[in-house]
Amino acid sequence: MDYNTIINKYYPDDNELRRILTIHSRHVTDKALSMASRHPELNIDTTFVEEAAMLHDIGIIKCDAPSIHCHGTQPYICHGTIGADMLRTEHLPRHALVCERHTGTGLTLKYIKEQNLPLPQRDLTPISIEEQLICFADKFFSKTFPDHEKTTEQALMSVAKFGDECAEKFRRWCQIFF
Numbered sequence: 001m002d003y004n005t006i007i008n009k010y011y012p013d014d015n016e017l018r019r020i021l022t023i024h025s026r027h028v029t030d031k032a033l034s035m036a037s038r039h040p041e042l043n044i045d046t047t048f049v050e051e052a053a054m055l056h057d058i059g060i061i062k063c064d065a066p067s068i069h070c071h072g073t074q075p076y077i078c079h080g081t082i083g084a085d086m087l088r089t090e091h092l093p094r095h096a097l098v099c100e101r102h103t104g105t106g107l108t109l110k111y112i113k114e115q116n117l118p119l120p121q122r123d124l125t126p127i128s129i130e131e132q133l134i135c136f137a138d139k140f141f142s143k144t145f146p147d148h149e150k151t152t153e154q155a156l157m158s159v160a161k162f163g164d165e166c167a168e169k170f171r172r173w174c175q176i177f178f
Contacts, residue, residue: 003054006090010061017069021057023146029053031149032137035177042129042176052098053134057143059083059099068143077103077117080124101126102135105159105169136173152178 011018032053036044059082062072074082083099106125113121126132139155142148150158152174160167 001051001092003051006055006058006087006092010058010086015069017061020068020143020146021060024141024143025054025057027141027146027149028056028134028137031140032133035137036133039177044133045130048094049130049133052095052130053137055083055087055092055095056080056098056102056134056138057083058086060143075118078119079103081119097128098126098131098134100124101131102138104162105139105166105173106135108165111162132173133177136170136177139170 007018007022011021029050032049033046036042036046036049057079059079060068060070060072060076062082063070063074063076063079064072065076070076080100080103084096087093087096087099100120101124103124107117107119107123108125109121109123111117112119112124126135139159140150140152142150156167156170156174159170
């Protein structure tokens with residue numbers, strides 16, 4: 001599977017949104033692959049990690065987030081499930097799971113219900129080691145400042161605002177992947 005073909009299909013124009021998506025995705029991919037290379041004992045499928053990390057935010061094109069040049073109609077919180085639907089139409093169900101499970105440190109059904117989020121009523125938390133790795137690597141980069149890598153402390157602070165459970169999961173990932 002060539003992830004560039006899929007990016008080209010959904011982002012045919014050379015514009016700022018495509019630039020932000022590809023820069024952000026490349027940084028997340030490189031960080032994930034770097035961490036995977038330090039942990040051969042985890043038996044991480046690095047080919048899959050590269051493909052899925054490059055596609056994890058494909059759904060932003062259909063979302064409304066003008067600050068990052070997204071001019072779609074859907075709430076930004078939906079970009080993961082939108083991307084998952086897009087990748088399922090490409091016959092990439094495993095990649096689709098990465099899309100829908102990478103928001104925050106993953107979204108539990110309880111959190112989705114408590115926050116009344118416009119998301120499917122199911123658990124959207126990363127399960128496989130590859131899903132967890134990509135989700136973790138994603139926390140170090142924002143699309144607002146695509147060339148800036150957050151420190152571990154900054155990344156922790158960004159997830160901690162969503163509760164102790166998110167912060168604890170991030171700390172566990174630090175122990176696994178660093």
